[in-house]
Every structure is written in structure tokens, then in C-alpha cells.
Amino acid sequence: MPDNAIHLVYLASTAGISLERGEVKRCLASQKMQDAGLVYDPEGAPYDWNLVRQQIELADGFVLLLGDSYGPMAPTGISYLHREFVHAQSLNKPILAFARTLEGPETEEQRRLAGFHQIIAQQATFKRWHLRDELLSHVRSALPSYRSQLGMGWQPAARQPIGAATIPHEQEVAVKPTPAPKQRTAIRQTISLHVVADVYEAGNCTREEQMLPARLDQLLASLRRLLQAGASEDRLRSHLEGLITNTVSERLLERHTNAHAVDDVRLSRGQFQQILKLWQQQGAIEMSEQGGRAQWRSAR
Helix, strand or coil, rough: CCCCCEEEEEEEECCCHHHHHHHHHHHHHHHHHHEECCCCCCCCCCCHHHHHHHHHCCCEEEEECCCCCCCCCCCCEEEHHHHHHHHHHEEEEEEEEECCCCCCCCCHHHHHHHHHHHHHHHHHEEEEECCHHHHHHHHHHHHHHCCCCCCCCCCCCCCCCCCCCCCHHHHHHHHHHEEEEEEHHCCCCCEEEEEEEEEEEEEEEEEEEEEEEEEHHHHHEEEEEEEEHHHHHHHHHHHHHHHHHHHHHHHHHHCCCCEEEEEEECCHHHHHHHHHHHHHHHCCCCEEEECEEEEEEEEE
């Protein structure tokens, strides 16, 4: 397998564990596995089985993430998530499954889940988890060997500077490359910002994580004034942290109903550096050295 090979993995989960799903996606990305999965939310668009089936068939592997819900069910009585698992199995896709330990009083939902757990344990690599840290530990330890089961994967196409072989030297300074349509779409894409913050509850302080949806073009627009004058990476990241603090605080206080304060909201430095590099690749910003320090500014 080439070192830069990339694999498509269908990550299947229900809508109630978005934070855990986001962290598992990060683990997949760190192992050069890209998520091709679709999460069905009953409050959104209708379930599109044809599209889901197409995505599973395109993927090199199938990863199942189960929380406390069996998930919305088809008219046949089987959950859509269960149906996706069966389809992946019928295609002999390598399957890796992580299921939260069942707790609480026995209900019909719990009985369905317990039965689903038994089926998965017999037919796939299966790990149980209780806390998020335990889940991520299982995922990180399982992915290297799992990736080796996914075949050769695919490699990104080689890139060549636009017009490098056709534009005369004297015209190069005057011509400003325009991002291709695909690149402009990438700038508008929605990502999940990885945020951490301190939550104060009953005299205790815990460090909590939050995945915050954001559009790349809107993030860039919020930094336009700083980028026009030029700013360091730390200053740009600090400005964004200030903009998202209220939203993150509200969400964490909703999650922790007994908490009284949220403080020190921080964006992942590694993720923010990746965002800067993406904007740079799109030709939206550029970096220069001033006084021995890197400065980011809007591209001229």
C-alpha cells in the first residue's frame, strides 16, 4: 500500500452521538481514512436508501458506532442503521464496530439494541465502550490493523500550477490565478470545529469538548479585517475563540444543567493550522515573514 494512499470508510451512527462521531472521524482522518457516511436525522430530509446504499458500495470499509439508541426504524421493523450494517456485510466489507455498554432499565429499545449487539459480536470486530475516552482508545488501537484490510486505496491526483507551462514569464506577475470551481466549493464547505472549554460545576472544574459546525467562508469573512492588516496565527485564532465563546458556553450549559460557568474556550491549534493552509491553497490568504514572525494576510 502506498504511503499516501487514502481510503473511503462509511461511518454509520445515529443522530444522538454527534460529538463521539466527530472524534471518531478525526481518528479516521489521522489514519488517512475519509468518512463517506450519511447520518439520518428524522427532523431533516427523508431517509434516502438508494444514496446510502451507493455510499456503502463505494466505500472500502464500514465502521459502526452505536450509542444508546437503536435508531429510527424502517416499516419492516429493522432500524436504518441495522439495514446499513447488513448491506455492508453482504458486500464483504471489512467491518469495525463500537457499541456503548447498555445501562438503565430494560425497555423495548434496550432489547432491540441488545439483540443488535449480539449479531454484531458474531459477525464483525466488536468493541464495547462506556466513556468517550474509552471509545477513542479502542478506535485508535484498532484502526492501524483495520486499515491494512482495506486494499490499495486511492491516491490524490498530482497538482500542477495553473498555466505554468503556457504563460510567458513576463505575464506571470500580472496574472492572478482564479480558484477553480472545485476549490471555491471547498472554501464554502461546512466543517466541525474542535473546541475545548472549562466547565465549573459545584466547585469542580472539568475540561469539556464540543464540536461546533462552521462554514469555512464565514470563518474567513470574520477574520477579513485582521487579514487585511496582517496578523499572526495566534491572534487570528484568539479572535475566532472570542466569536464562538457565547455559542459554546450556551451549548455546554445546556449539557451540564448544574454548571454555573464556562471559561477558557479554545480552538484546536492543529485544526486551525490546517484551516489556514487550506485557505492558502485556495489563494485566499498568504503568509509572509515580519520581524522573524509569520504574518497571515489577505492575498493580493
